[in-house]
Structures are given as structure tokens and as C-alpha cells.
Amino acid sequence: MTSTDAGAAAPKPAKDPWELPDVSGLVVGVLGGTGDQGRGLAYRLARAGHKVIIGSRAAERAETAAEELGHGIVGLDNSGCARESDVVIVAVPWDGHAATLTALREELAGKLVVDCVNPLGFDKKGAYALVPEEGSAAEQAAALLPDSRVTAAFHHLSAVLLQDPAIEKIDTDVMVLGESRADCEIVQALAARIPGMRGVFAGRLRNAHQVESLVANLISVNRRYKAHAGIRLTDI
């Protein structure tokens, strides 16, 4: 057992998690934007006023999804999506993660990459965490994209809630991980553009594995309580 209070004694004033840069002008790309999580994030960010580009292996699939979602969303192939966007959310299935990122190394150079992939396995007993060789999906992204600014976020959102146009607010915190404070704050600000959401800095990439795999626990919670569980961090 370990106290969670390490460092809490420092006398500096609290950093307000709402004091963040203006990101409203950023173009957001979503790789894997035709999947449930990708569609949901694209929809919410476009609805919040961002220019959003959905990426898919096949441009036509991306275009179809973009048309269905509306709000000015554009569909391109993954390469075009990466090239045209300021911030690129990686929402591809885990088994395509390494190959997709390897192929986009050049297009993603210099970009802010937000990995939201949860490496999970499934069997009769439900979901369980897979352990990527690099430690986590986010660390794999960082290893494959040495010229990009890799962060991790948006792991714990319900794709059902994200995609439901009747839902105005999604009350949840988005844990944001990364090595650069400035980059994390951009991602936190992006999360805060979605009504009800708050972006909270939650550590370095080496602590991404548990954040990614906590989705296995949320799946257990959802099964037991017939819910779409999210996470709130208390006391901040």
C-alpha cells in the first residue's frame, strides 16, 4: 500500500485545470475515424466547432462516415488525414496500431499525436489487459514516431454516449498523459471543448499502461451495472 499523497505538501498554489490555451482553431484528425470511438470523438469535436478530418485506410469509407456525421467533417485516407491536421487522434484498433503509425511516420512528423488506443484481449471471462512490448500503446506510438509529440488521452469515454446526438453533456474527466507540459495542455484544452468534459494531466507516458487497460475494468462495471461508466477525479 502506498499513500497517494506524495508531493501534496508542496506549498505552491493549486494549478487550475481550466487555465489552458485556446485551441479552437486547431484542425483535428482522427485516424480510425470510422470505428465507434473515432466516430464519437470526431462527432463531438466537430460539434464543438473544430474542423475535423476522419482518416481511414480507404478514403471512401472515411468520406461516407464523414457525411453521416455531418458538422463539416471531412473524410480522407489516413495519410491525407495526418497531413492536413494539426492534432491527430489515433483511434485505430490495437491490432492495426503499429502498422498504421509506422506507415505515417513522415506525415506525423512534428504533429501532436493523441493516442487513445486500449490494448485489450477478450475471452469468456470478459476483457483483460494486453501488455505491449513497449509498455503501452502510447509508448509504442512514441517509439514508432520519434519526430512526433506523442500524448495519450480519451481512453475512458463511452462510444455510445459520444455518438448519441441527444446527449448534450458528457460528465467525465479525460486523463491526459505525456512528456511535454505544453502538449498535454493542448490536449486538455481539446477535451474541455466537449461540454461536460475536463482534461486532467495524469502523468508521463510510462504510466499510460494502467490508464489504457483500466478500460477492462470499466467494461466489468458496465456489465454489472448496465451503465456507460466514465471516470471523475475528485478534489481537483
Add this chain to the structure above:
Amino acid sequence: MTSTDAGAAAPKPAKDPWELPDVSGLVVGVLGGTGDQGRGLAYRLARAGHKVIIGSRAAERAETAAEELGHGIVGLDNSGCARESDVVIVAVPWDGHAATLTALREELAGKLVVDCVNPLGFDKKGAYALVPEEGSAAEQAAALLPDSRVTAAFHHLSAVLLQDPAIEKIDTDVMVLGESRADCEIVQALAARIPGMRGVFAGRLRNAHQVESLVANLISVNRRYKAHAGIRLTDI
């Protein structure tokens, strides 16, 4: 990326996380009850009306801590604590975890064991997750205590808040993991005895590692925001 909604489509009515057994008569032991987390849990459960026994390697240290905490708490050596309690919370430091449990295998046979140990390492960059050979502290406990009913819970509580007598309510959810639904519900009910807390079933022991190591992220949150962060699960 994976949706967190798997299984949520089942038509059964929601299981109320407050429909739980009456556990008010259970005697609760806390191994490692002289540490910060152990003291805090012992204090809160005794204050809620439980008979609580603090265990320590040295009985006198346990007695001193018990006297300091009041509320009828008793101090014994670990072996006496395990023998006299119905439910035994394991709150020892990770580096003493295996040895302590191995020595108590007999006393803990048949008992409900609640592991709240977070295997963490610390360096200049802060806290990071250690990976026990068995997968998690809880799975190590289950492997070392084949005759006990092992669960995991109480990982994300602030020892500072737990120990502060001025604080009446601690608004947080306690993620409870285990293989037996009945045992998990006892632990959930125990958590709910502390004002503000709610016990929520959050998966099997194979998904304990990420719950334990999420404390590394909470430490990052606490450092950044000068907080004592806890976790709430939304939508249940």
C-alpha cells in the same frame, strides 16, 4: 481503441450498487495497520462502528497506534490480528507483501482478505508501476493464500484524508475486484460504511494490476494540482 460499452446492451435491469449485505457486525483486521493507509482505513472503519484490530510485526507498535486512533481499536501482532478478524485488509508495504502473507497462510485460511497494496517504484520522475510476477499484488495474495477468499479494494484513497478527523465525508468510489460475487459485495458494503464512499464491483483479479498501479497516476495528479485526488465512476 475499444469501446467501453461491451455487454451494456443486455436488457436486465441495473443492479443497484447500494443493495448490499449488512456487514456491520464484522470484525475488521488491518495488516500493516501502523502505516499511513492502514491507520487511515482502521480509523474510518472503527469510526463507522466496526470492531477493528490493527496488526503489526511488533504487537507493541500496533498497540500504540491503536491507542492513538481510539474508537475501540485494538492492536495485536499480525498473526493475532489475522486470527481474530472476519475480514482482513492487507495494507503492508509492497516489499513485505509476499513474506507477510506467506507467514499468515494458516491464520488467513477461510477468511475474506482485502488486498489494497499498490506495487510502485519511485525515482526522480515520480512514481511508476512495478509488475509483480503474478500480475498484481492481489494475484500474488491469491497465489500465496489458496485457502483464503482474496479480493482487492481501497487502492485510491488518500491517507491524508482518511486520517484527518475533521473530515466527515470522503467522496469517492472504491473499486472492488474479486472472483466471488458474494465476497465482493461484502467488501463493497464495507466501503459503503464510510460516509461518502461507495463500493463498486470493477472486475476480476486478473484486472487488478491497472487498478493498483493507477495510484502512480493519482500521485501525478496530486503533484500537479496540489490535491488529494480520488476516483468517481460516472453513470452508475
